[in-house]
Amino acid sequence: MSQRAFNFNAGPAAIPLVVLERAQQEFVDFRNSGMSIMEMSHRGAIYESVHNETESLLQKLLNIPAGYKVLFLQGGASTQFAMIPMNLLGAGQVASYVLTGSWADKAYKEAKLIGETHIAASSEADKFMRIPSLNEIEVPDNAAYLHVTSNETIEGTQFQEYPSTGHVPLIADLSSDILCRPLDVSKFGMIYAGAQKNLGPSGVTVVIAREDLISSSPKTIPTMLRYDTHFKNNSLYNTPPSFAIYMVNQVLKWIDEQGGLTAVEKNNREKANLIYNTIDHSNGFYLGCAQPESRSIMNLTFRLQSEELEKKFIKESEQAGFVGLKGHRSVGGLRASAYNAVPYESCKALADFMAEFQRQNG
Ligand SMILES: *Cc1c(COP(=O)(O)O)cnc(C)c1O
Numbered sequence: 001m002s003q004r005a006f007n008f009n010a011g012p013a014a015i016p017l018v019v020l021e022r023a024q025q026e027f028v029d030f031r032n033s034g035m036s037i038m039e040m041s042h043r044g045a046i047y048e049s050v051h052n053e054t055e056s057l058l059q060k061l062l063n064i065p066a067g068y069k070v071l072f073l074q075g076g077a078s079t080q081f082a083m084i085p086m087n088l089l090g091a092g093q094v095a096s097y098v099l100t101g102s103w104a105d106k107a108y109k110e111a112k113l114i115g116e117t118h119i120a121a122s123s124e125a126d127k128f129m130r131i132p133s134l135n136e137i138e139v140p141d142n143a144a145y146l147h148v149t150s151n152e153t154i155e156g157t158q159f160q161e162y163p164s165t166g167h168v169p170l171i172a173d174l175s176s177d178i179l180c181r182p183l184d185v186s187k188f189g190m191i192y193a194g195a196q197k198n199l200g201p202s203g204v205t206v207v208i209a210r211e212d213l214i215s216s217s218p219k220t221i222p223t224m225l226r227y228d229t230h231f232k233n234n235s236l237y238n239t240p241p242s243f244a245i246y247m248v249n250q251v252l253k254w255i256d257e258q259g260g261l262t263a264v265e266k267n268n269r270e271k272a273n274l275i276y277n278t279i280d281h282s283n284g285f286y287l288g289c290a291q292p293e294s295r296s297i298m299n300l301t302f303r304l305q306s307e308e309l310e311k312k313f314i315k316e317s318e319q320a321g322f323v324g325l326k327g328h329r330s331v332g333g334l335r336a337s338a339y340n341a342v343p344y345e346s347c348k349a350l351a352d353f354m355a356e357f358q359r360q361n362g
Pocket of ligand 1: 011075076077078079103149151152153173174175176194195197
């Protein structure tokens with residue numbers, strides 16, 4: 001087999017090699033059915049067992065309490081930006097958002113299309129390079145929910161702890177950090193994540209919600225955009241993205257084999273430390289973008305002194321087998337996305353490359 005790239009793509013992103021290999025083995029003939037899983041009915045026993053097992057694996061890994069339901073939806077996290085206010089924002093209520101960066105802003109703007117909104121806190125004055133501290137966050141009494149973006153994929157910041165919101169449901173976009181560390185699901189009314197960063201391929205969005213929030217949607221909402229449709233039909237109202245859900249199933253089994261989320265977090269912190277330490281010990285050659293106490297362990301953003309030097313870094317990194325280190329076009333600079341599936345060896349190779357690049361250009 002040809003050499004695997006050092007894949008630091010932001011999304012779609014790296015998938016564990018063993019998961020790809022297992023999927024390859026089962027690709028043409030799934031469990032002696034004479035078919036690929038892509039070719040079979042989503043109403044049949046084989047697919048249904050994969051579907052239900054995927055929910056069970058999430059329940060196990062995240063220790064999801066009773067009274068929560070896992071949904072597998074389509075349309076990406078971006079569709080959740082609209083479905084959340086459509087389903088949950090009632091008359092006389094406001095949808096409250098913590099503005100932490102590009103993705104929080106998109107979620108907030110969708111809610112503005114639907115109803116009354118409120119900004120609970122914002123770090124825009126600091127160019128979104130930090131997560132507001134918990135005591136900056138103000139939730140109005142008539143809030144339908146408080147929405148936070150757990151990890152800002154573009155800016156490279158991450159909540160280290162989540163606000164307590166009392167009777168107001170806390171909703172979190174975990175698209176770029178779900179399963180990167182243990183999570184107390186009972187703190188949340190709902191969490192959601194597009195799969196293509198930490199869960200598998202694109203095409204499915206995981207929603208984990210308190211059942212009372214998704215069991216009766218307003219009557220005026222179209223069928224497919226109602227949470228109650230998917231809740232009542234176990235995410236099988238229409239044809240689900242069966243292959244993507246199967247891949248998520250495989251990724252969850254792999255996480256379980258790694259020792260679950262405590263072990264995964266330890267590995268992620270070691271990976272991130274390799275690169276942050278290189279930045280912090282570079283005497284200003286590399287400049288971390290996010291404020292240190294808000295740094296993400298998933299998306300690590302940094303800059304060099306000039307755009308010319310950044311271009312040179314990207315060009316030489318590509319020649320050395322690294323992929324995806326260019327920052328998002330909206331903010332520039334450099335970004336290494338070190339999701340769960342990015343091996344320690346890739347991060348070690350990047351830290352070594354960074355040190356060598358500094359030696360030659362510093
Ligand atoms: C990638 C991303 C999204 C958008 O996900 P889609 O599935 O492409 O709609 C939303 N929020 C965050 C935090 C992301 O990283």
